[in-house]
Amino acid sequence: MPDEPAAQDAPAPTGVSRRGMLAGALLAGAGGLAVGAAAGGGAAWALAPGPPAADDVVDLSVSYPFYGQTHQGGIATEPQRHCVFMSFRFDESADRGALQALLARWSAAAAVLQQGNPIGAVQPEVAVRPPADTGEAFGLSPAGLTVTVGLGPKVFGTRFGLSAQRPALFTELPVLNGDDLDPKLIGGDLSVQACADDPQVCYHAVRNLARLGRGIVYPYWAVLGFGRASAGPGQQTPRNLLGFKDGTRNIATADDYRRFVWITNGDQPWLEGGTYQVVRKIRMLLETWDTDRVGNQQQIIGRHKENGAPLSGNHEFDTPDFSARTADDLVIDPVSHVALAAHENNGGIMIRRRSYNYTDGLDDNGELNAGLLFVSYQNDPRHFIDIQNRLGAHDLLNEYIRHIGSAIFVVPPAPEQGHYLGQPLFA
Ligand code: HEM
Structure with missing residues (x-):
């Protein structure tokens, strides 16, 4: 079941309307095209006037419990608006005891952070000591923070005495169709995904966990995501770049989570209720994309741009009809992104996508350096592998994207109160 927020979604004093902010920005702008069209009131693409929709309001007071949740947060949780992902590597000196201590520290810290609290004194009484908490989220609301911790393949090497606990399905990802990986963005031994409705809250969480890990793990690669590029039911579907x-x-649906996301009856009892996390950093070639005709863009995706309807339908949530034909051809190109990825054409496989947009500013050529922080959760890594191999071999979208980062982690279930993440591994 998707996790329920501890506080309900009622508009709170801290609520900020995105539409309101945008409208304000347009009005404040120097008489651009949008302002002129909105004033004329005739443009189909102008913002609709009126109060913001309920799901357009960010309630920063929402907090999620960390302990006793069966599954870790940040997977079925309604996607927050921002995300920081960080992959870590083990320090050479890290041993079994150090890994245990780190998972215990991270669990305790995540529980406190998710309630909107610092992990220790921001201003210690002894002025010559560094503060336990770095302080940039002091006084901020919890903002729906979820911290999701994953374990990389090296956790199950001989070094920690955990080889017997390695799930049979869990290995490094093989080379996949479409890989164009930057050696600095591959793999990792532990992962932290922090998602929240306030970017400073996410960043603070990851920064402080990294600090707690010093001497045991060091940060390896990271992506700052924004824009909530994935959504569940009842939300306005967000857009990618x-x-x-x-x-x-x-x-x-709860049934699909059971079938495709949560691990049940696996070969490792400690992993019941867990899942596998795949992270891909996918650069988009936005300058090229932006010169493409919208008709071609729609053929590539298999959907209409404005309302998101499949090319075979009229409304966003119409079921795509992959056999619908015009006089000469199929309406949805069989090598469009959705035709290749859809479960109807994929042996029934589905994955939980929980992606965010990212930007790293400009590259060395002055081009937009941006794309998708693609994160998927599935109870069998082969589900991601099979879909990606189909996409990587045939997808019309490949001309406009590059898979530059990649990693896989196994995500243990959430700990009970008084326990820590992955504790049964060490029993
Ligand atoms: C930059 C890269 C990508 C972009 C821009 C992108 C974009 C999209 C868009 C616009 C849709 C249609 C709306 C929807 O149903 O959500 C979609 C659907 C989907 N994508 Fe992607 N995607 C990307 C990468 C991937 C990757 C790497 C995978 C998995 C390996 C994937 C798997 C899927 C699946 C399973 C669907 C649902 C298809 C259906 O059931 O109709 N996507 N994607």
Whole structure:
């Protein structure tokens, strides 16, 4: 079941309307095209006037419990608006005891952070000591923070005495179709995904966990995500940087979570209720994309740009009809992104996508350095591998994207109160 927030979604004093902020920005702007069109009131693409929709309001007072949740947060949790992902590597000196201590520290810290509290004194009484908490989130609301911790393949090497606990399905990802990986963005021994509705809250969480890990792990690669490029039911579907709605057909029902996301009856009892996390940093070639005709963009994705409807339908949530034909051809190109990825054409496989947009500013050529922090959760890594191999071999989208970062982690279930993440591994 998707996790429920501890506080309900009622508009709170801290609520900020994105639409309100945008409208304000447009009005404050120097008489640009949008302002003129909105004043004329005739443009189909102008913002609709009126109060913000309920799901357009960010309630920063929402907090999620960390302990006793069966599954870690940040997987089925309704996607927050920002995300920081960090992959860590083990220090050479890290041993079994150090790994245990780190997981215990991270668990205790995550529980406190998710309640909107610092992990220790921001201003210690002894002025010559560094503060226990770095302080940049002091006084901020919990902002729906979830901290999700994953274990990389090296956790199950001989070094920690955990080889017998390695799930049979868990190995490094093989080379996949479409890989164009930067050696600095591959793999990792532990992962932290911190998602929240306030970017400073996410960053603070990851920064402080990294600090707690010093001497045991060191940060290896990281991505700062924004824009909630994936959504469940009842939300306005967000858009990726190609301008298309992303998340329309995603895992959302409890039944699909049971079938495709949570590990049950696996070979490792400690992993019941866990899942596998795949992270891909996918650069988009935005300058090229932005010169493409919208008709071609739609053919590539297999959906209409503005309302997100499949090319065979009229409304966003219409089921795509992959056999619908015009006089000469199929309406949805069989090598469009959705035709290749859809479960109908994929042996029934589904994955939980929980992606965010990212930008790293400009590259050395002055081009937009941006794309998708693609994160998927599945109870069998082969589900991701099979879909990616189909996409990487045939997807029309490949001309506009590059898979530059990649990692896989196994995500243990959430600990009970008084325990820590992965504790049964060490029993
Ligand atoms: C930059 C890279 C990507 C972009 C821009 C992108 C964009 C999209 C868009 C616009 C949709 C249609 C809306 C929706 O149903 O959510 C979609 C659907 C989907 N994508 Fe991607 N995607 C990307 C990468 C991937 C990757 C790497 C995978 C998995 C290996 C993937 C798997 C899927 C799946 C399973 C669907 C649902 C298809 C359906 O059931 O209709 N996507 N994607």
